[in-house]
Amino acid sequence: MDNTLNISASPHLHARESTGRTMWLVTAALLPAGIAGVCIFGPAALKTILIAVLSAVAAEWAIQAAMKKKVTICDGSAALTGLLLAYNLPAHCPFWIPVTGSFIAIAIGKQIFGGLGQNIFNPALVGRVFLMASWPQYMTTFSRALSYDAVTQATPLALLKENKLFDHISYLGLFMGNRGGCIGEVCVAALVIGGIFLLLRKIITWHIPVSYIVTTGLFCWAFGANTPFAGDWMFHLLSGGLFLGAIFMATDYVSSPLTGRGQLIFGAGCGLLTAIIRIWGGYPEGVSYAILIMNAAAPLIDRYTKNRIYGTK
Amino acid sequence: MKNLIQEFFKGIVKENPTFVLALGLCPTLAVSISISNAIGMGCAATFVILFSNIIIASIKDFIPDKIRIPCYIVVIATFVTITELVMKAYFPPLNRALGIYVPLIVVNCIVLGRAEAFASKNSVMASLFDGVGMGAGFTLALTLISAIREFLGAGKLCGLTVIPGFEPALIIGMPSGALLVIGLLLGFFNLLKEKAK
Amino acid sequence: MNATQFLVIFISNVFIYNVILSRFLGLCSFIAISKQTKPALAMSLAVVFVTTMSSIITWLIYRFLLIPFNMTYLRTISFILVIAAFVQLVEMIIRKIAPPLYCFFGIYLPLITVNCAVLGVAVLNSDMYFGAETPILASFVYSAFQGICVGLGYTLAMLLMSAIRERIETCDIPKAMKDFPIGFIIASIMSMAFMGFNGFRF
Numbered sequence: 001m002d003n004t005l006n007i008s009a010s011p012h013l014h015a016r017e018s019t020g021r022t023m024w025l026v027t028a029a030l031l032p033a034g035i036a037g038v039c040i041f042g043p044a045a046l047k048t049i050l051i052a053v054l055s056a057v058a059a060e061w062a063i064q065a066a067m068k069k070k071v072t073i074c075d076g077s078a079a080l081t082g083l084l085l086a087y088n089l090p091a092h093c094p095f096w097i098p099v100t101g102s103f104i105a106i107a108i109g110k111q112i113f114g115g116l117g118q119n120i121f122n123p124a125l126v127g128r129v130f131l132m133a134s135w136p137q138y139m140t141t142f143s144r145a146l147s148y149d150a151v152t153q154a155t156p157l158a159l160l161k162e163n164k165l166f167d168h169i170s171y172l173g174l175f176m177g178n179r180g181g182c183i184g185e186v187c188v189a190a191l192v193i194g195g196i197f198l199l200l201r202k203i204i205t206w207h208i209p210v211s212y213i214v215t216t217g218l219f220c221w222a223f224g225a226n227t228p229f230a231g232d233w234m235f236h237l238l239s240g241g242l243f244l245g246a247i248f249m250a251t252d253y254v255s256s257p258l259t260g261r262g263q264l265i266f267g268a269g270c271g272l273l274t275a276i277i278r279i280w281g282g283y284p285e286g287v288s289y290a291i292l293i294m295n296a297a298a299p300l301i302d303r304y305t306k307n308r309i310y311g312t313k
Numbered sequence: 314m315k316n317l318i319q320e321f322f323k324g325i326v327k328e329n330p331t332f333v334l335a336l337g338l339c340p341t342l343a344v345s346i347s348i349s350n351a352i353g354m355g356c357a358a359t360f361v362i363l364f365s366n367i368i369i370a371s372i373k374d375f376i377p378d379k380i381r382i383p384c385y386i387v388v389i390a391t392f393v394t395i396t397e398l399v400m401k402a403y404f405p406p407l408n409r410a411l412g413i414y415v416p417l418i419v420v421n422c423i424v425l426g427r428a429e430a431f432a433s434k435n436s437v438m439a440s441l442f443d444g445v446g447m448g449a450g451f452t453l454a455l456t457l458i459s460a461i462r463e464f465l466g467a468g469k470l471c472g473l474t475v476i477p478g479f480e481p482a483l484i485i486g487m488p489s490g491a492l493l494v495i496g497l498l499l500g501f502f503n504l505l506k507e508k509a510k
Numbered sequence: 511m512n513a514t515q516f517l518v519i520f521i522s523n524v525f526i527y528n529v530i531l532s533r534f535l536g537l538c539s540f541i542a543i544s545k546q547t548k549p550a551l552a553m554s555l556a557v558v559f560v561t562t563m564s565s566i567i568t569w570l571i572y573r574f575l576l577i578p579f580n581m582t583y584l585r586t587i588s589f590i591l592v593i594a595a596f597v598q599l600v601e602m603i604i605r606k607i608a609p610p611l612y613c614f615f616g617i618y619l620p621l622i623t624v625n626c627a628v629l630g631v632a633v634l635n636s637d638m639y640f641g642a643e644t645p646i647l648a649s650f651v652y653s654a655f656q657g658i659c660v661g662l663g664y665t666l667a668m669l670l671m672s673a674i675r676e677r678i679e680t681c682d683i684p685k686a687m688k689d690f691p692i693g694f695i696i697a698s699i700m701s702m703a704f705m706g707f708n709g710f711r712f
Contacts (some may be wrong), residue, residue, distance in 0.1 A: 067684060100482075108493070108695065108699070109699075112683070112684070112687055112692065112695060113678060113681055113683060113692070114678075114681040114682030114683050114684075115682060118678070118681040118682060118683075120674055120677070120678065120696065120699075121699055121703075126699055126702075129702045129703065129705070129706075130482075130484060130702065133483060133484035133487065133489070133490075133702060133705060134481075134482035134483050134484040134485070135480065135482065135483070136483070273706075277706050277707065280710055280711055280712060281706065281707060281708070281709060281710050282707075282708045282709015282710060282711075283706060283708070283709070286706050288706070289703050289704075289705065289706025289707075290706065292699070292700075292702070292703035292706075293700075293703045293704065293706070295703075296670050296674060296699075296700050296703060297670060297673075299673040299674050299676070299677040300669060300670060300673040302677075303673060335538055335541045335542050335690055336538055336621075337538070338537040338538050338541070339534065339535060339536075339537055339538070339626040342534055342537070343534075379598065379602070380598065381598075382594045382595075382597060382598045382601075382620055382623055383591055383594040383595050383598065385594075386590055386591060386594045386623065387591070390587050390590065394587075416586055417626075419586065419587075419590055419624070420590065420623075420624040420625075420626055420629050421624065422538045422621050422624050424624075425620065425621060425623060425624045426617055426621060429617055429620050429621075430617050484702070488534045488701065489698050489701040489702045489705065490698070492694050492695070492697050492698035492701065493694070493695060493698040495694050496687075496690075496691045496692070496693070496694030496695040496697075496698060497691070497695070499690055499691040499694065500684070500686045500687040500691035500692075501686070503685070503686035503687070503691065504686040507685065507686060
């Protein structure tokens with residue numbers, strides 16, 4: 001009898017094909033946001049997306065070959081990481097920004113932990129905060145929406161942080177993406193379409209996106225203005241990278257808790273941290289940092305919300 | 314004599330205080346941003362470790378076990394004060410560059426660590442060689458980390474720009490980046506050790 | 511003395527300016543002892559005890575000894591001696607009541623003496639709560655509370671790290687990166703995440 005025990009960390013991914021299928025479905029759900037981004041910011045956005053995706057795939061191939069492991073670039077996870085990283089970048093950044101970011105995301109965010117299914121932190125976000133801390137001048141220079149040149153326009157949240165938000169941007173404008181920002185975060189409409197697709201296909205559950213978005217909205221409504229309970233919550237929900245983060249980045253299986261209860265706590269924690277950083281922190285946007293901090297807490301959350309095995313106390 | 318030489322080299326490779334024992338990390342993160350700082354701090358720390366080891370090994374039989382830690386601290390603090398005064402007098406630019414991390418050698422885990430783990434249990438000669446070895450290991454580790462961090466994080470080596478137009482990754486010059494560099498270096502050394510077997 | 515100030519001290523020291531992940535103090539024991547949760551919690555408890563008691567005693571020494579006799583330049587040395595005495599006390603207690611734990615901690619228990627976090631909070635208290643060599647109102651209570659909170663911040667970081675490291679025990683990490691290297695990498699990513707709190711203004 002074969003007595004070898006196979007121990008691995010959860011989630012337990014058995015069939016390569018189903019992993020690949022999931023990854024490509026998520027990629028498909030992200031396409032509307034990418035198309036919207038290219039329409040809003042022009043060919044520079046497409047260039048950034050392609051460079052990021054290709055660099056991520058190349059990085060994974062190179063690292064797995066060097067470590068003498070099976071090369072798994074066809075499962076789509078590296079491409080997905082590259083795509084998500086690109087969606088978090090400004091359209092007109094120099095080419096080596098997505099290259100470096102993708103490499104860091106795959107090497108430090110994923111492969112060093114053992115590869116797919118074993119990372120603690122969302123790899124694309126690891127790449128993003130590395131870039132943000134290393135080259136802040138390139139990561140915070142955003143181009144004007146709907147003009148395909150490199151004229152800069154500050155994001156609504158940045159203007160709010162500096163108390164320079166004088167013209168009221170219409171909610172419809174925010175929803176459709178008529179604002180400065182990262183490639184994939186501006187068009188909330190496209191992100192919502194992708195999110196509904198993922199929910200219908202049961203790739204993600206409602207727990208994290210709903211708890212994340214509701215917590216951010218509630219907190220910003222309560223504390224976002226000078227008087228309590230007068231905050232412009234709709235503005236906060238539609239600005240920055242909240243929908244991109246809540247639907248596509250916080251829901252990453254590997255770096256979020258397993259149970260529904262744990263996911264609700266996780267989403268609420270992300271929402272709370274995002275709102276706190278937006279209102280009182282030095283940065284205008286806190287989604288990346290909030291999700292990474294909650295990723296660090298996910299193993300702890302799992303430990304205290306795991307389902308009890310039947311028969312034990 | 315062979316044993317003594319072994320004690321010296323142990324501090325450089327097998328039991329390197331930074332890479333193997335994970336001691337002295339706080340000053341390492343803060344000071345390892347330029348090669349000149351690294352060498353200066355390394356020399357100062359070596360002086361303190363060496364002489365504390367010697368004195369503590371000499372008086373170890375006279376210190377009651379129940380108050381040994383405060384006694385070690387008095388010895389270490391004395392030599393740190395000497396170092397601080399000598400630096401202020403003869404090496405003012407280095408003193409300015411290292412700032413509060415000179416008096417903070419008192420809380421450098423390596424000094425108390427070696428006093429507790431080695432000097433309190435071994436002969437004066439052995440402790441002497443151990444002290445020099447640990448100090449040398451610390452200096453080498455600091456210098457290596459600083460070289461990488463200065464190049465990648467500030468685009469310079471020893472204060473001179475090496476590649477024009479190179480945009481350094483600022484995070485490497487910050488403590489988070491230092492942790493990353495140390496982790497990757499440590500992994501690289503482990504890999505070399507594996508290959509050597 | 512007002513209640514919001516206590517809330518501010520708590521949130522700053524435990525989360526925003528976390529002693530390990532934002533201030534980078536106390537890293538030696540953080541990397542070395544955080545592989546499993548039980549020892550990590552035991553070490554954290556020892557650190558909380560030492561930071562609290564040393565905050566209290568160093569405040570008293572600063573206020574009633576160093577300032578009246580114009581010896582504030584002896585701050586670092588005297589603070590360290592106080593901390594050393596307390597760590598010796600803790601070491602004797604742990605040796606008596608839990609010898610296996612004492613053996614497990616090894617050198618890292620006496621090293622709480624030189625844990626930068628402990629000296630750090632003592633120095634921070636004397637900087638923050640003494641204005642021009644006189645204590646501000648409620649200085650003693652704020653200092654003692656800050657000592658507790660810094661210890662709690664240390665505990666939070668240890669808890670998070672040990673849960674993560676226990677989870678990656680079963681992961682396929684490259685052999686060269688196991689133990690300390692991956693610990694450093696995780697600490698690096700966690701501290702990058704905590705950079706989100708930079709520039710915080712209440």
